[in-house]
Amino acid sequence: MISFCGIELTHPIVNASGTFDAIAARRAFGDAVLEDFPFAAFVSKTVTLAPREGNPPPRLWELGAGMINSIGLPNKGLAGYLEHDLPQLAALPVPLIVNVMGSSAEDVATLVEAFGARDEVAALELNVSCPNVRTGLMMGADPAETAALLDAVRPHTAKPIVVKLTPNCTSPADVAAAAEAHGADAVSLINTLRGMAMHPRRPGEPWLGGGTGGVSGPAVRAVALAQVREVRARVRVPVVGMGGVQSGRHARDLLDAGADLVAVGTESFRDPRAGARIAAELQEIDGKSGMIAGAPARDASRVRTRG
Amino acid sequence: MSLAPFGRRRLRVTGRRAIGAYDVLSVADPDGPAPDAGQFAMLAAADGWGGLEDERPFLPRAFSVARRHPDGTLDFVLEDVGPGTERLCALAPGEDVWLVGPLGRGFAPPGEGRRPVLVGGGVGIAPLMIWSDVLGGPTALLGFRDAAHAEGAALLPGARVATDDGSAGHHGLVTELLAEEIGFALRSSQARTSGRRHVEVYACGPPPMLEAVRALCAEHDVPAQLALESGMACGFGACFGCVVPTRDGYVRLCVDGPVLDAAALEEVA
Numbered sequence: 001m002i003s004f005c006g007i008e009l010t011h012p013i014v015n016a017s018g019t020f021d022a023i024a025a026r027r028a029f030g031d032a033v034l035e036d037f038p039f040a041a042f043v044s045k046t047v048t049l050a051p052r053e054g055n056p057p058p059r060l061w062e063l064g065a066g067m068i069n070s071i072g073l074p075n076k077g078l079a080g081y082l083e084h085d086l087p088q089l090a091a092l093p094v095p096l097i098v099n100v101m102g103s104s105a106e107d108v109a110t111l112v113e114a115f116g117a118r119d120e121v122a123a124l125e126l127n128v129s130c131p132n133v134r135t136g137l138m139m140g141a142d143p144a145e146t147a148a149l150l151d152a153v154r155p156h157t158a159k160p161i162v163v164k165l166t167p168n169c170t171s172p173a174d175v176a177a178a179a180e181a182h183g184a185d186a187v188s189l190i191n192t193l194r195g196m197a198m199h200p201r202r203p204g205e206p207w208l209g210g211g212t213g214g215v216s217g218p219a220v221r222a223v224a225l226a227q228v229r230e231v232r233a234r235v236r237v238p239v240v241g242m243g244g245v246q247s248g249r250h251a252r253d254l255l256d257a258g259a260d261l262v263a264v265g266t267e268s269f270r271d272p273r274a275g276a277r278i279a280a281e282l283q284e285i286d287g288k289s290g291m292i293a294g295a296p297a298r299d300a301s302r303v304r305t306r307g
Numbered sequence: 308m309s310l311a312p313f314g315r316r317r318l319r320v321t322g323r324r325a326i327g328a329y330d331v332l333s334v335a336d337p338d339g340p341a342p343d344a345g346q347f348a349m350l351a352a353a354d355g356w357g358g359l360e361d362e363r364p365f366l367p368r369a370f371s372v373a374r375r376h377p378d379g380t381l382d383f384v385l386e387d388v389g390p391g392t393e394r395l396c397a398l399a400p401g402e403d404v405w406l407v408g409p410l411g412r413g414f415a416p417p418g419e420g421r422r423p424v425l426v427g428g429g430v431g432i433a434p435l436m437i438w439s440d441v442l443g444g445p446t447a448l449l450g451f452r453d454a455a456h457a458e459g460a461a462l463l464p465g466a467r468v469a470t471d472d473g474s475a476g477h478h479g480l481v482t483e484l485l486a487e488e489i490g491f492a493l494r495s496s497q498a499r500t501s502g503r504r505h506v507e508v509y510a511c512g513p514p515p516m517l518e519a520v521r522a523l524c525a526e527h528d529v530p531a532q533l534a535l536e537s538g539m540a541c542g543f544g545a546c547f548g549c550v551v552p553t554r555d556g557y558v559r560l561c562v563d564g565p566v567l568d569a570a571a572l573e574e575v576a
Contacts, residue, residue, distance in 0.1 A: 024544020024562050025313075028410055032313035053556055060538050060548035064362020067540060071547045074557065217365065269541035270351070270367055272407060273314035 004238055004261055005160035005185045007095050007122050009040040013251065013279040016242045016265030017099040017125060017164065018045045018071070023088050025272065034093060038275030041095045043263070044085075046127045047115075048100070049107050051077035056209035061197040066217020066244065066266060068195050070210030073101065073127075078114055086120055095122035097162065103133040105152035116157025123160040126153070128175075129168070129191050141169035143178035150182035160185035162240065165231070167223060168194045173230040180235045188240035188263065189231060190224045192216045217266040218244040225257050232258025246274070248281025255282075308412055309340045311543075315367075315405045317353055320398045321380060327458025329430060330385045330396045334404055337379035342372040344438035345413025345534055345566045349542040350383065352394050353403035359390035368392065369539045369561070371434035371511070372409060373462070381406075384433040384462065410542050411565050414438050414532055417507040421530070424448065426485050426520055427463070428512020429456060434534045434566075435511060436462055446488065450481025450516060481512075482519040489527050508569075510534070518575040531569035535560055552576065 001008050015038075022042055025033045054074030061068040076084060089096050098115045102108035108126060115121045128140025128149065139145045146163065154161065163179040165172045167190040176187045192214025199205040206212070224243020232239055241259025244266070245251050251262040262282075267274040322333035342348075349367040356364055368391040374382040387396045398404065414434070417423045425435040425447040432449060439447060447466035451457040454474035460466050468476030469484055477484060489506060510520045511534035524531040537560045540546040550557035551564070553571045558564065 018547075019545060021544045021547075024559070027562055028311055028543040029313040030310040036313055054547065054550065057548075057550055057552075057557075058538060059550065060540055060546070062363055062366050062538075064357060064365060066365060069540075069546065069548060074547055074550075266540075269546050270365075271315050271405075272541070272543055272545075 004041070005123060005162075007041065007160065009095070009261070011040045011279040011283070012255065012261045013039060013275050013282070014041045014097075014240065014261055014263050015039045015043050015268065015275060016263040017043045017127065018073075019265035020268050020275075021045065022092055023085060026088075029272070034091060036273070036276065037093050038268075038273050038277075038279075039094060039264075040261075040279070041097055041122070042089065042092050043097045043125060044089070044099050045075055046073045046099045046101045047075050047078060047081045047111065048073065049078050049102060049110060051075065051080055058207060058209055059213075061207055061213065063215070063217065063219055066215060066219035068197055068208065068213040068215050069192070070208035070213030072210055078111060082114065082118075086118065090120040096120055097123045097125050099125040099127055099164065101127035101130050103130055105132075105149050108149060109153045109156045112153050112161070113156035116159045121159065123162060123185075124157060125162040125164050125188060127164050127191075129164070129166040138166065138169070140164070140166045140175055143171075143174045146175050147178040147182045150179055150184055154183035162186040162188050164191055165189040165227075166191045167220075167227055172227050173234040176231040177234045180237050184237060186238040186240060186260075187231060187235060188242065190220065190227050190243045193220055193223065216244070218246060220244050221250060225253060228254055228259050229257040245278065248278050248283075248285050251278050251282045252285050309343050309346060309409045311408050311410055312339065315349075315407045317403050318406050320400050320402045320404060322400055323396075323398060326461055328386060328456045329459045330387070331373070331462070332383045332385055332395060332398060334381045334383070334406065335379065336381050336406065339379060339381070339406075340409065341375055342381075342409030342437070343413035344441050345371065345434045346409035346411050347371045347542070347565055348381070348383075348406050348408025348410060349539070350395060351405045352398060353405055355394060359393055361390070363389075364391040364394060366391075366540050367405065367407065367542070368395070369536075369542055369565075371534065371565070373433040373436045374440065375437065382436075384430055384436075384459070386430040407542055411561055412563065414509055414534070414566050418505075418530060421505045421507040422446070424485070424488055424506045424508050425463075425466075426481060426508060426510040426512070427466075428481060428516040430459075431510075431512035431516075431534070432459055432462055433511070435509065438509060439463055448481050448484040448488065450512065451475070480519065481516065482523055485520065486523060489523065489529055505529070507531070514575050521569045521572060521575055524569055532566050533569050533572070533575065534566045535564055535575065
C-alpha cells in the first residue's frame with residue numbers, strides 16, 4: 001500500500017481525468033470492470049456547475065504518436081452528476097477523485113463544497129485550464145490567479161485538493177508553488193498541450209470542431225518528464241505525473257523524475273486495461289532493481305543503480 | 308447485447324482474401340463471445356502499427372463484425388482508405404491483431420409483421436452480412452461506386468445491386484431500389500392480404516446514402532435502423548470523441564450506437 005494525501009492506494013497507477021469512463025466501461029465490459037479495476041484510484045471526468053454538451057464534432061485527430069482531442073468537457077452538471085453518476089461510481093473498488101472546473105472561484109467553491117461533503121468522494125482535483133470570466137486569464141496559467149482560486153476554495157472542504165496544472169503557460173512550476181502555498185495538497189501534471197490540425201480538404205480551416213484541441217499520447221512524454229522534474233524541485237506536496245505513459249518503463253521514468261503517482265490517459269484508449277498492465281510492468285521493473293514497488297526515487301544514487 | 312471481455316486480446320489472423328475492392332480479414336477468436344449483428348470491434352495490427360502516412364496509425368480502428376463462423380472465426384470487411392486500413396489490409400495469415408470487442412448496440416429485430424429490407428453502401432455491407440444470416444436471407448439492396456466495388460456483393464448472395472456508373476446492376480442509387488421496394492410493399496395487395504405489407508429498413512453505408520435512406524423512410528413512415536460510423540479513439544465510451552448529433556443531443560456512437568433508430572436523428576451529417 002502507498003499513501004497519497006492520506007488515501008491508501010494499492011499501487012501508484014491512476015487514470016488521467018477524462019480518459020476512462022467507468023460507467024460506460026461497465027456497459028461495454030460488464031462487472032469485470034469492477035472486479036479487475038485497472039487503476040488504484042478513479043479520477044472522474046471534469047464536472048461543471050451547469051450541464052455541458054461539449055464541442056461540435058469532429059472531436060478527434062490522430063497523430064503519429066498520439067492524438068488531438070477537442071471534446072469540450074461534456075458532463076451532466078453538478079446536480080446531474082450527483083443524481084446519476086455518483087451513485088454508480090460509489091460501486092468502484094477504489095477511491096474516487098472528482099475533477100471539477102468553473103469559470104469563477106465561486107463556481108469552483110460550490111462544486112468543491114458539494115463533492116467534499118459526499119462520503120463517496122476521497123479527494124477533489126481542480127481543472128484550472130479554464131478562463132476566469134472576470135479577468136479573462138486562464139486560472140492555472142498565472143500564479144496569482146491560482147493563489148486566489150485556492151484561497152476561495154480551500155475553506156470549503158477538508159478533503160485533499162489536487163491542482164491539475166496546465167502545460168500551456170510560462171512556468172508551471174511557479175503555478176505549482178503558488179498552489180502549494182495557498183493550500184493545495186497535491187498537484188497533477190501535465191494536462192494536454194494546445195494544438196491543432198488543418199482540415200485535409202478545406203484549405204485554411206481547422207479540422208476540429210472546437211478549432212484547437214489538446215495533444216496527448218507519446219508525443220508529449222518528454223514534455224511531461226521535464227515539467228514533472230521542474231515542479232518536483234519547487235514543491236513538497238505529492239505530484240501526480242502523466243503524459244504519454246504507455247509502459248511500466250515510462251511510469252518508472254516519471255516516478256524517477258519526481259512523481260509520487262503516475263496517471264495513464266491516452267494509452268487506455270488503445271488498451272482498456274492499460275492501467276493494470278502498466279502497474280504490473282512497473283512492479284516487475286522495481287522488483288528486478290530491488291526497489292519498493294511504486295516508491296518514488298528521489299535519491300539520485302538509487303536512480304543510477306537501476307538496470 | 309453481447310458484452311466484451313475486459314481488455315484487448317491478441318488474436319491470430321487466419322486468412323485474408325480480396326473480393327473486388329475489398330479485403331475480408333479472418334481472425335481466430337475461439338474463446339470470444341458471439342457478437343450481436345451490428346456490434347463492432349476495435350482492431351489494430353499487433354506489430355507495425357505506425358510508420359505509414361504521417362507516421363500513423365496510432366489508434367485502433369472500429370469495424371463491424373461481418374460474420375462469425377461456428378469455430379469462432381470472425382470476418383471483417385476492409386477497404387484500404389487510410390493508414391489504419393492500409394496496414395490491416397497488408398496483414399497475412401500468421402500475423403496477430405489486437406482486438407477489443409464485441410462493442411456497442413447492434414440491430415433490433417423487426418417490429419411485428421414487418422419484413423426486413425437490408426440496404427448497404429460500399430463497405431457498409433459488413434454488418435448486413437451477419438444480420439442477413441440471423442434473419443435468414445431477407446431482401447438486400449446494395450449500392451457500389453462501380454463494377455470493381457460491386458464484386459463485394461458476392462458477400463451477400465441474392466442481393467440486388469446498383470452502381471453509380473452503371474457498370475453493374477441498376478444504373479443509379481441504391482435508394483432508388485429502396486424506393487421501389489417500399490412502393491411495392493405499400494401497393495402490393497398480395498402483401499397487404501398476407502399481413503406482410505410493412506417493411507423495416509436496416510442500413511449501413513456512407514453518410515449521404517444513410518441520409519437519403521433516413522429521409523425516404525421518414526417520408527413513407529417506414530421504421531429504419533441505421534448503422535453509423537464515426538472516428539473513434541477507444542470504442543468503449545472513454546474518449547467522447549465519436550459523438551453524433553441526435554434529437555436528444557450528442558450521443559456516443561460506441562456505447563449508444565453504432566446502430567441508431569433513424570427517428571432519433573434530425574439528419575445524418
